[in-house]
Amino acid sequence: MTDAHTAGPFIAAIDQGTTSSRCIVFDRDGRIVAVDQKEHEQIFPKPGWVEHDANEIWANVQEVVAGAVAKAGVTRDDIKAIGITNQRETTVLWDKNTGEPVHNAIVWQDTRTDALCRELGRNVGQDRFRRETGLPLASYFSGPKARWLLDNVEGLRERAEAGDILFGTMDSWVIWNLTGGVDGGRHVTDVTNASRTLLMNLHTMRWDDKICESIGVPERILPEIRSSAEVYGEISGGRLGELLGGIPVASALGDQQAALFGQCCFSEGETKSTYGTGTFMVMNTGEKIINSYAGLLTTVGYKIGDQPTVYALEGSIAVTGSLVQWMRDQMGLISTAAEIETLALSVEDNGGAYFVPAFSGLFAPHWRSDARGVIAGLTRYVTKAHLARAVLEATAWQTREIADAMVKDSGDELVTLKVDGGMTANNLLMQTLADVLDAPVVRPMVAETTCLGAAYAAGLAVGFWSSTDDLRANWRRAAEWTPRMDAETRAREYKNWLKAVDRTMGWIDDES
Ligand SMILES: Nc1ncnc2c1ncn2[C@@H]1O[C@H](COP(=O)(O)OP(=O)(O)O)[C@@H](O)[C@H]1O
Numbered sequence: 033m034t035d036a037h038t039a040g041p042f043i044a045a046i047d048q049g050t051t052s053s054r055c056i057v058f059d060r061d062g063r064i065v066a067v068d069q070k071e072h073e074q075i076f077p078k079p080g081w082v083e084h085d086a087n088e089i090w091a092n093v094q095e096v097v098a099g100a101v102a103k104a105g106v107t108r109d110d111i112k113a114i115g116i117t118n119q120r121e122t123t124v125l126w127d128k129n130t131g132e133p134v135h136n137a138i139v140w141q142d143t144r145t146d147a148l149c150r151e152l153g154r155n156v157g158q159d160r161f162r163r164e165t166g167l168p169l170a171s172y173f174s175g176p177k178a179r180w181l182l183d184n185v186e187g188l189r190e191r192a193e194a195g196d197i198l199f200g201t202m203d204s205w206v207i208w209n210l211t212g213g214v215d216g217g218r219h220v221t222d223v224t225n226a227s228r229t230l231l232m233n234l235h236t237m238r239w240d241d242k243i244c245e246s247i248g249v250p251e252r253i254l255p256e257i258r259s260s261a262e263v264y265g266e267i268s269g270g271r272l273g274e275l276l277g278g279i280p281v282a283s284a285l286g287d288q289q290a291a292l293f294g295q296c297c298f299s300e301g302e303t304k305s306t307y308g309t310g311t312f313m314v315m316n317t318g319e320k321i322i323n324s325y326a327g328l329l330t331t332v333g334y335k336i337g338d339q340p341t342v343y344a345l346e347g348s349i350a351v352t353g354s355l356v357q358w359m360r361d362q363m364g365l366i367s368t369a370a371e372i373e374t375l376a377l378s379v380e381d382n383g384g385a386y387f388v389p390a391f392s393g394l395f396a397p398h399w400r401s402d403a404r405g406v407i408a409g410l411t412r413y414v415t416k417a418h419l420a421r422a423v424l425e426a427t428a429w430q431t432r433e434i435a436d437a438m439v440k441d442s443g444d445e446l447v448t449l450k451v452d453g454g455m456t457a458n459n460l461l462m463q464t465l466a467d468v469l470d471a472p473v474v475r476p477m478v479a480e481t482t483c484l485g486a487a488y489a490a491g492l493a494v495g496f497w498s499s500t501d502d503l504r505a506n507w508r509r510a511a512e513w514t515p516r517m518d519a520e521t522r523a524r525e526y527k528n529w530l531k532a533v534d535r536t537m538g539w540i541d542d543e544s
């Protein structure tokens with residue numbers, strides 16, 4: 033509900049995430065006025081495959097937008113724009129005449145295109161992809177997922193070549209539907225989402241025709257690439273058209289880039305890390321495209337209207353919060369995620385155990401799909417409490433490996449790390465993070481930085497905020513952790529961690 037502190041007008045933002053969709057209404061100070069959220073089904077048809085029903089997602093998006101607006105008690109005239117942020121890389125193809133998806137969306141965690149990526153690597157070479165797109169050839173990204181659909185859904189390639197099929201990451205799917213769907217929906221994406229497809233050339237910010245051809249994705253199915261903050265169209269048609277028709281749809285950013293924006297990392301070198309199911313550390317590198325030699329991704333940070341593109345380096349970790357979920361759901365060692373902290377605090381240290389959660393291989397900085405999880409250093413002494421410590425330390429050490437890679441690639445020392453996401457509720461983890469990074473870790477008042485970033489970009493596009501200086505004034509520190517670990521302990525523990533990482537490699541061979 034609105035109160036005396038939250039007089040309108042407002043900006044709304046949709047976060048279409050991996051496990052849920054939510055909508056938040058923000059006021060001019062970047063404060064949350066109302067939230068609505070709904071989970072969607074995770075579909076696992078085979079080991080390593082992960083799918084979402086794009087129709088269910090669109091239905092949930094409509095429901096949470098209507099829900100947040102109702103909770104805020106506002107009308108269409110109070111909302112000046114709506115922005116979108118989304119789980120990245122997840123790929124959907126749909127028929128533009130009917131609006132029906134041709135298959136479930138293939139989710140970013142899905143590994144079905146591993147063999148295809150290896151084949152492309154042999155035929156085309158890894159270097160070309162890295163050089164032109166900033167990304168390693170991996171099943172994580174959208175291009176190979178689209179190719180898989182075109183090869184495996186009967187008759188789809190012919191329909192695509194006839195011009196009946198549209199490709200999208202979830203931003204495109206949501207925007208097309210929001211702006212009218214089959215009745216003139218806008219088929220667009222923004223530069224940050226496009227930079228995760230393996231199909232966009234990072235230097236020209238356009239689809240790279242040679243790369244599209246090598247991956248086997250016809251350019252005519254791809255959306256128009258636009259900036260992250262501009263009016264793409266207006267809400268029209270359907271249930272939301274009746275309720276909110278005419279509101280400008282004015283931003284799109286991949287969720288990690290939106291968090292960078294919501295954390296006000298507007299200057300070169302500023303870095304944020306988001307601790308959720310996985311963890312994603314992103315550093316603003318300004319107008320420089322930094323080629324990574326240390327295993328990071330080069331990606332687009334954001335582009336505001338016709339201002340210059342801001343690039344970023346990213347370290348992606350596939351398994352962090354999901355390891356805590358695994359301890360709870362598969363192992364039954366805790367009954368809530370928060371309990372991991374209580375259990376870990378019941379002992380002084382990890383008892384010599386190191387847990388490397390390479391459940392779906394290792395992402396940054398290793399990019400090894402042949403790695404699998406390992407608990408190293410086990411003796412009879414180790415208890416479940418030591419394992420709880422090892423679980424939390426796994427997140428901290430994976431972050432440290434990425435921070436080291438960022439220093440190598442950018443030449444900038446990590447001065448402070450801004451954090452957000454569900455795991456930042458864990459004080460022991462945040463202290464461990466400051467200890468292993470040997471740098472302060474800070475958390476802002478508004479932890480919903482992803483939605484906030486999308487709201488900020490939409491607000492800038494329609495003149496609700498005039499510049500990023502206005503936004504910086506909204507950033508307020510809620511908590512800070514400073515390093516306490518001595519250098520000798522840090523060095524010994526890091527060495528042990530790296531030995532454990534080494535033992536995960538090469539578990540999957542070609543026969544398996
Ligand atoms: N107190 C806690 N300690 C450790 N992990 C936690 C804690 N609370 C939540 N988590 C983990 O954080 C994740 C949820 O964070 P969230 O930011 O909502 O993730 P996402 O946006 O990826 O769905 C879950 O994986 C959960 O296990």
Ligand SMILES: O=P(O)(O)OC[C@H](O)CO
Pocket residue numbers: 048049050051118119120121140286287288308309310
């Ligand atoms: O939806 P999240 O928060 O799990 O984020 C997923 C990332 O965008 C994947 O690249």
